[in-house]
Amino acid sequence: MTRRVIVTGGGGVIGRAICARLAQSGYEPVAADLEGAIPEGRDGFAYPFVTMDVTSTPSVRKAVASAVVDGEALAGVVNCAGILRDSFVGELDESKLDLMFQVNIAGMARVVEATADLIQDGGSIVNIGSLTGHFGRFVGASVYGATKAGIAAYTRYLASELAPRGIRVNNVAPGVIRAPMSPSMARVSGGEEVSANYAMLKRIGEPEEVAEVVEFFISPRSSFVTAQTLLVDGGVVAW
Template identity: 70%
Template sequence: MNRKVIVTGGAGVIGLAICRRLVEGGFDPVAADLKDAVQAVDPTDASLAGVDMVVMDVSDRGSIENAVATVLEPGEQLAGLVNCAGVLRDSFLGELDEAKLELMFQVNIAGMARVTDVCAPRLAHGTAIVNVGSLTGHFSRFTGASVYGATKAGIAAYTRYLADELAPRGIRVNNIAPGVIRAPMSPSMARVSGGEEVAASYAMLKRIGEPREVAEVVEFMLSDRASFITAQTLLVDGGVVAW
């Protein structure tokens, strides 16, 4: 049985952690990302054995279609899809930049919809989609993340609608909403979160998360162990939103 899963944003820190965990779970992950990101991945990294790479720009439907054609033979089906590609740019009031605004919606919302539109017909019956959102869609104390948070809140709604549409094919769709996860912080992330120490203070567990902790949940949601879970958003945030 084919076990191929496309992971968008797959060359990032969280994306690679997801791919590694999928290999352990018996899947054949394909990390799909921008050309520069794919080229930056160390080809000698033994922990990535079993992970394939493909260039994909989620803001360009043609790029998505070319990537899927590269990954799949005619008639071949996918065992799952992980929509992990996303970008954060700060959007403080009075400083809103049109290019940042466009980028976040094109990647975080429209990009996810494009990828899913192309990949859904290739998903086998009874498989699953996992969308990766963010706690910012449910939490409002990261000042300057309003637009980013709006795109991530939109993913939760998109997930519910998509789950209903794909249910007749037995395809489950869920949304994972991570908190702040240990990875090199972009300037925008540092500005809106206040840095790792401040971000950790918001969590019940008083720490930020590890990429592996997100990857574990994604693998579970793709697996048959989650066979009766669909249309859900699961916060993986150390208790930030509940506190």
Template identity: 85%
Template sequence: MSSKVIVTGGGGVIGRAICARLTAGGYEPVAGDLDSSIPEGRGAFPFAFVTLDVTSTDSIRAAVAEAVPAGEGLAGLVNCAGILRDSFVGELDEAQLDLMFQVNIAGMARVVEVTAPLIDDGGSIVNIGSLTGHFGRFTGASVYGATKAGIAAYTRYLASELAPRGIRVNNVAPGVIRAPMSPSMARVSGGEEISAGYAMLKRIGEPEEVAEVVEFFISGRSSFVTAQTLLVDGGVVAW
């Protein structure tokens, strides 16, 4: 069985943490992202890297062909690519609205379409959702939250479809995680201090805490778990 795992959005803070944890778990992660997502340049990237644009099937096919030589397979896939654009009523930007759906939902489906035939029977797919798909206190995140809620549904249906091959599909939904905040994220969340107050644990999460859960779902330790969404949010949604 292969040990290779493609991680879309692998150039981001959470994507890098996932690649690091997968490496520690004995896997061979291949980070797929736009070159512009790597501030230091791809030459400084510590893992195997392929240029991948989830809005383009041609780009995905080229990236997968580079990452997975003919005759080889994949242990799994982590769909981590995603973008947040605020969508306050009265300020809706049609182009940004479309881009969120193209990346967060359609992009995930495109990547699965290309990679699923290569994933070994008994392998695993992990989708990265968000607590915004399960709670509504981030004003201005309605469309983003809708895309992330859609990931939970997509996970369940995909798990059913791939179950005959023993491929498990699960969804990890992080809360607010420590990373440089985009202007959109700051606007909808109110910033780190306010976000921390929503959690039972009264703090925001670390990227490594998300990565630990992702690696568990990729590994055989979760061999009887599929079609599930696990919130890694410090207890935000539970109260």
């Protein structure tokens, strides 16, 4: 049985943690990301890497073809590629809107379109959403949150469409995770200290804590779970 899993956004902090966790469980992760997403020398990155721009269908198809070995089926796909750009009312930037949609929603659809026929029956797709799709306290993240809420809906519909093949589709929605904050993320969240206070557990999450949940959804241990969104947010949305 194939063990290969494509992880888009595999060069990012969460993507790398996912690759590492999958490898620990005997899977063969292939990281797909923009050229230059892995630092020179790979920084200890031990997994195959393919260049993929999820805003480009030809790039996605080329990367998938490179990731698949001799036409072998995939165990699954993790759609981790995503970007945040702040979008405060009164500061509307059309280029930001289009880019967030093209990466966060359309990009995910392009990857699924290119890989669905290659995923083995009984395989798994895991989409990475965000708590911002489920609450509204990060002022300035409205459009980003809308794209992430869209991922939850996309997950449900895709799960229904692929269910006849036994392919499960689930959505992992992280809270604020320990990683270098982009200016946009710092602006909408208020920074790590403020973000930690939103959570019941009074801390931000670790990339490995997201990766654990992703590995569960990829694995047969979640064989009767599909069309679900699981928040990995330390209890932010619950109160």
